[in-house]
Amino acid sequence: MTRKGGEKMKFKVLYYVNQFFGQVGGEDKAGMAPEFKEEAVGPAMGFNGLLQGEGEVIGTIICGDNFFNENKEEALEFIMNIIKEKQPDIVVAGPAFNAGRYGMACAGVAKAVVDELNIPVVSGMYEENPGVEACKSKAIVVKTADSAAGMREALPVMANITKKLVKGEELGLPEEEGYIPQGKRLTVFAEKRGSQRAVEMLLARLNGGEFKTELPMPEFDKVDPAPAIKDLSKATIALVTSGGIVPNGNPDRIQSASAQKWGKYDVSQRDALTGEYYTIHGGYDPVYANEIPDRVVPLDVLKEFEKEGVIGKVYDYFYTTTGTGTSVANATKFGTEIGKELKEAGVDGVILTST
Amino acid sequence: MKLELRRIHIKDIQLGNETAVKDGVLTVNAEELINLLKEDERIKDVKIDVARPGEKTRIIPVKDVIEPRVKIEGKGKGFPGVTSKMEQAGEGKVNVLYGAAVVTVGDIVGFQEGVIDMWGEGAKWTPFSKTYNLVVDITPVEGLQPHIHEETVRLAGLKAAEYVGEAGRDVEPDEVLVYEMGSHAEESKKYPDLPKVVYVEMLISQGLLHDGYVYGVNTQQILPTLLHPNEEIDGAVISGNCVAACDKITTYQHQNNSVILDLYEQHGKTINFLGVILTPELTTLDGKFRTCDYTAKLCKMLGADGVIVSEEGYGNPDSDLLMICKRLENAGIKTVLITDECSGWDGMSQPLADTTKEAVAVVSTGNVSHVVTLEPADKVIGDDKAIATLAGGWEGCLEEDGSMKCELNAVIGSTSEIGYHYCTAKLY
Amino acid sequence: MVKEIERYGIPIVHMATITTISESVGANRIVPTIAIPHPVGNPDLSKEEEYTLRKKLTERALKALSTEIEEATHF
Numbered sequence: 001m002t003r004k005g006g007e008k009m010k011f012k013v014l015y016y017v018n019q020f021f022g023q024v025g026g027e028d029k030a031g032m033a034p035e036f037k038e039e040a041v042g043p044a045m046g047f048n049g050l051l052q053g054e055g056e057v058i059g060t061i062i063c064g065d066n067f068f069n070e071n072k073e074e075a076l077e078f079i080m081n082i083i084k085e086k087q088p089d090i091v092v093a094g095p096a097f098n099a100g101r102y103g104m105a106c107a108g109v110a111k112a113v114v115d116e117l118n119i120p121v122v123s124g125m126y127e128e129n130p131g132v133e134a135c136k137s138k139a140i141v142v143k144t145a146d147s148a149a150g151m152r153e154a155l156p157v158m159a160n161i162t163k164k165l166v167k168g169e170e171l172g173l174p175e176e177e178g179y180i181p182q183g184k185r186l187t188v189f190a191e192k193r194g195s196q197r198a199v200e201m202l203l204a205r206l207n208g209g210e211f212k213t214e215l216p217m218p219e220f221d222k223v224d225p226a227p228a229i230k231d232l233s234k235a236t237i238a239l240v241t242s243g244g245i246v247p248n249g250n251p252d253r254i255q256s257a258s259a260q261k262w263g264k265y266d267v268s269q270r271d272a273l274t275g276e277y278y279t280i281h282g283g284y285d286p287v288y289a290n291e292i293p294d295r296v297v298p299l300d301v302l303k304e305f306e307k308e309g310v311i312g313k314v315y316d317y318f319y320t321t322t323g324t325g326t327s328v329a330n331a332t333k334f335g336t337e338i339g340k341e342l343k344e345a346g347v348d349g350v351i352l353t354s355t
Numbered sequence: 356m357k358l359e360l361r362r363i364h365i366k367d368i369q370l371g372n373e374t375a376v377k378d379g380v381l382t383v384n385a386e387e388l389i390n391l392l393k394e395d396e397r398i399k400d401v402k403i404d405v406a407r408p409g410e411k412t413r414i415i416p417v418k419d420v421i422e423p424r425v426k427i428e429g430k431g432k433g434f435p436g437v438t439s440k441m442e443q444a445g446e447g448k449v450n451v452l453y454g455a456a457v458v459t460v461g462d463i464v465g466f467q468e469g470v471i472d473m474w475g476e477g478a479k480w481t482p483f484s485k486t487y488n489l490v491v492d493i494t495p496v497e498g499l500q501p502h503i504h505e506e507t508v509r510l511a512g513l514k515a516a517e518y519v520g521e522a523g524r525d526v527e528p529d530e531v532l533v534y535e536m537g538s539h540a541e542e543s544k545k546y547p548d549l550p551k552v553v554y555v556e557m558l559i560s561q562g563l564l565h566d567g568y569v570y571g572v573n574t575q576q577i578l579p580t581l582l583h584p585n586e587e588i589d590g591a592v593i594s595g596n597c598v599a600a601c602d603k604i605t606t607y608q609h610q611n612n613s614v615i616l617d618l619y620e621q622h623g624k625t626i627n628f629l630g631v632i633l634t635p636e637l638t639t640l641d642g643k644f645r646t647c648d649y650t651a652k653l654c655k656m657l658g659a660d661g662v663i664v665s666e667e668g669y670g671n672p673d674s675d676l677l678m679i680c681k682r683l684e685n686a687g688i689k690t691v692l693i694t695d696e697c698s699g700w701d702g703m704s705q706p707l708a709d710t711t712k713e714a715v716a717v718v719s720t721g722n723v724s725h726v727v728t729l730e731p732a733d734k735v736i737g738d739d740k741a742i743a744t745l746a747g748g749w750e751g752c753l754e755e756d757g758s759m760k761c762e763l764n765a766v767i768g769s770t771s772e773i774g775y776h777y778c779t780a781k782l783y
Numbered sequence: 784m785v786k787e788i789e790r791y792g793i794p795i796v797h798m799a800t801i802t803t804i805s806e807s808v809g810a811n812r813i814v815p816t817i818a819i820p821h822p823v824g825n826p827d828l829s830k831e832e833e834y835t836l837r838k839k840l841t842e843r844a845l846k847a848l849s850t851e852i853e854e855a856t857h858f
Contacts, residue, residue: 137703173781185698185706185780187725187763187770189479194774195613198691198718202661203625205689205716206550214779215696215717218705223786225811226794228851237845242784243822257467257599257746258697258724258762282467282599282746283670284638285562287501288821294837295824301838311845321784324599324670324746327699327724335787343791349848351841352785354799355819562820638819640800671801671819678803709807 011055011166014088015044016079016109018102022062030101032064033071034078043151047092050159055166058086065101068108075105076112083113089166093139095124095154096131098146103131110139120165124154125180132180140165141180235348238315240338242323242331243289243296243355244281245273255322256282262321262334264341267314272300283324284355297353315347323354356445357535358585361427361528362453368405368487376522381455383489388518392491397499397507402492404736406458406473408485413477413732416468416741417767418459418508419594420483420605421516423452425524426589433517434590436571438510444570445585450523456486456607457519459512460737461493462504467746469600469767470729477729480769482776483607490736491515509595513606534585534619539657542627549627550660554584554614555650556773557675558604559596559667560635566595567604567635567667574635579650581657582631584615592633596667599746601723601763601770602695604667608768613775614665614693629657634679636672643675651682659683665693665773669723670708677711684713691716695770696780698722700762706780721770721778723747724762731757785810796847796858798822798840806855812847813857816840 019029021042040048040057048057061079068075083091091113093106103125110121111134121139125132126146135141140161144154157178164171174181190197197214204211229235246254252263267273273293279286294300297318305311319338323331342350366379374384385403392401406412426432429447433439458471471483478484493508536542543551558567560574567574569582569592582591592609604612615631622628634650637643654662662683666676676692683690692714696706702722731754732739739757742748747764763769763778770778785797786809797810800822805813816822823837847858 171783174783181782183703184783185696185702185719185722186783187702187721187778187780189777190779191777193613193617193777194693194718194720194771194779195617196774197779198614198663198665198693198774199617199621201716201718202552202663202689202691203621205691206552206626206661211716213715213717214719214781215694215706215714216782217710217712217714217717218707220705220710220808221786222809223789223811225852225854226789226792228794229849232845232849235848237848240784240788253743253750255746255749256744257764258700260749283668284820285565286820287562288824288826291826292824295821295826295833298823298837298841301823301834301841304838305841305845310842327697327704329699329701329704331784332787335784336790338784339788339791339793342788342793347793349845350788350793350795351844351848352788352795352797353816353822354797354805355822638800639817640802640815643801643803671804674801674803709804711807 010053011089013055013057013162014083014086014091015040015047015057015060016091016093016106017042017044017060017062018105019062019064022060024062030064030066033067034061034063034075036061036082043155046155047159050156054163058088063105065105068105069101072108076108079109080112083117088119090162091119091121092158092162093121093123095144096129097144097148097150098126098129100130103129104134107131107135110135114138122158122162122165124158127180136180137182142178143180229349232311233309234312236313236315236346237302237311237349237351238342238347239297239299239302239318240350240352241297241320243353244279244322245277245289245293245297245320246280248276248278250280254280256280257322257324259322259326259330262319262338264317264319266316267299267318268316270299271303273297281322281324281355296355356583356585358446358589359448360451360532361448362451362530363523363526364529365452365454365487368407368455368489370403370405374519374522376452376526381452381487381522383519388515391518392511392514395507395511397495397503398493398511399496400494404490406488406490406736408473410473411733412473413470413735413739414458414460414490415470415737415739416460416745417471417600418468419512420607421457421512422607422610423455423457423516423520425450425520427524434513434593437568437593438513438517441570444589444591445583449589450526450528452520452523454487456483456488457512457516458488458490459493459508460490461508462495467599469745469765470742471767472729475730476727477766480727480763480766482768489519492737513593534588536584536622539629546623546627551629551658552618552626552661553629553632553654553657553659554618555632555634555662555664555679557634557636557664557666557672559672561638568593568595569633574633577635579632579634579646579653581653582633584619584631587612587631588615599668599723599764600767602668602772604773605768608771608773608775612773614663614773629659636668636675643678647675647678647682650679651686654683654688655686659688661689663691667772669695669697673708677709677714681711681713691718693718693720693772693774695720695772696722697724699724700726718774719780720772720774721763722780723764723770726760726762728760729758794848796844798844802857811852811855813855814840814844814847815857
């Protein structure tokens, strides 16, 4: 994030709006290609005023919602070129309120700008706008009303956050600053120790008082079951584990908890893991796995099934990482990377063991 | 039962020719202590050192922390069933060297020992940067089986704490705290209108370096067990584990269990505190169903209106925590859970391994993967290269200049799930 | 990881002890295993008996992979 703190120069804002707020037209103009105007247009004008001279809107990009969503690559190419040329300190998009296509367009801009140019983005949307989920972790999305009637309330909040971000100031809690939580759990110090807070929370519940949980329960998404293997005797089966089974010496230095990587090891010449493998997983008693690592990754029996013709082949490699303390985000990343390799290798089925 | 904890405030610690406390200064005769510990033939060598709050000292890898005490009146001494013969704990008068701690360090047994920094950034994250620490560095004889290695170090730490505690025998305390609670019948008669509260304390009971002990019995072998709160704060429960340094309940924290102390504070005022249920966290599904059903049943039999449930560890025990919560809530008992989170380096990951909608009241003690940067220490007691293999550290996290990055995972007591410390997590 | 691999359309079976977690998290094919430190082993048995046990569990896993399912199923 670039800072302009301490200098007298005004920081530069590049503003993004759709065809309607860009005062070009309504639905009839939703297919318009992006244009750049070297001035503040529509809400960007009000926004500019709210910056109170600390910053200024150096230009507005106007793009049709349909055009963006249907020609994303082309639209982004134009937009990103402008941004690279004008070098703003921050990009502001919307507010899109509850307009879904507009929200998705703002989200598309936000992701590209943050990921590729590392420039912060501020937007504004109604909570249920699909654009929120698409970009809330990348941009700061201010919580707005569900229609443009909320413009007057939204702009000052967006301007305030914009100023803070440019100056490198830390944002307060979402409910304090007025934005939709990005989904980030930040570890901070509380005034009272945990047990004290627990006692107070329980007393509140027992007395029918108000309380607020510090940890809302996670929701997990589901995946459709993959089709079954038709002919097992011709199938290649791969083994994957989160039990932290690695070759002696842990050559790839996989972590004992909170894994940041996974490993892949050639077992095509082996009949079993015992002898050259052990566990580095810090979350369970390792004695049994160290003795016979096949107790965690059943290579021995799978090889026998291969000999017996029950399965076609044991895949040459097995994949391993440590499950304990490993964030869901990392696990998801590993799964995606490993899955890609397995797919490309034509593996027919996978056995994943956990500890 | 009536227990008096008589605190002698310790203001400094030093090594010297005697083991005594004078004017708040604890002096320890290192040689005498070393000889005592080496009576266990499994111990090859012992080194003693001290670490004071504010000194640029790093202690690593830490196994356990124990509070030095001595029982001057009443049954039992030390840790009944473990370092001394079996006696009923929970009554009598105990002199406590308050502000001092014995910290055991040494040859790594497993992956989850931890680090204590006595100054700077690291000090904020552990409660033991504020205690005057006597560090006992134990080297076992070669070739010990891992289970024996752990036991040897565990017992040595407890013995050391007893030895040091003796120094407080004849010293006048600075403050006396009285913990008195009769039978349920008696207390309910005194406070008929106060809501009944039970504390369910989950203990990791999953094998090597993942065990706990009550009166010396490995908690893998117990059914959920009712304890009088005085028993735990009088040494009946000790730690045998290093389950992620961040939320391991050290023996010190059993002796000073913050949920017990905070609930006791409210007993007779806003609640009728019925006691503690120790619940083991087991490694089989059947075991989990058994302990969760049993725990919920005990709470119901006791007539609990509300229950605080604390966890030890994360991952598979999250399942037990939520199963207990679900059973209690469905029985009309209000719960508050205390747990930490595994939200990843960026805090964006789902915090728990499991989920249940009944868990509406949860205290978070922080994200175990929060990364901290610890400055280089002037002095390291132990071996700071151990950080590369500790849970929460990684290869390359120790810089040449001695500074290191690590997750809170590796810092003793940082995300204590008995709410002993002050960390929490907020949604941003 | 199970779900991400399954997203590629490759059938995958989760062999795990704490199947309540597998279910909550959304695995579709699940085989319950012995214990956390040794999911497909049991040190209390003789080596032969243990090998037979491991074979049986793995056989169930292979069956899971070759069975069409509509929703999360234990094998």
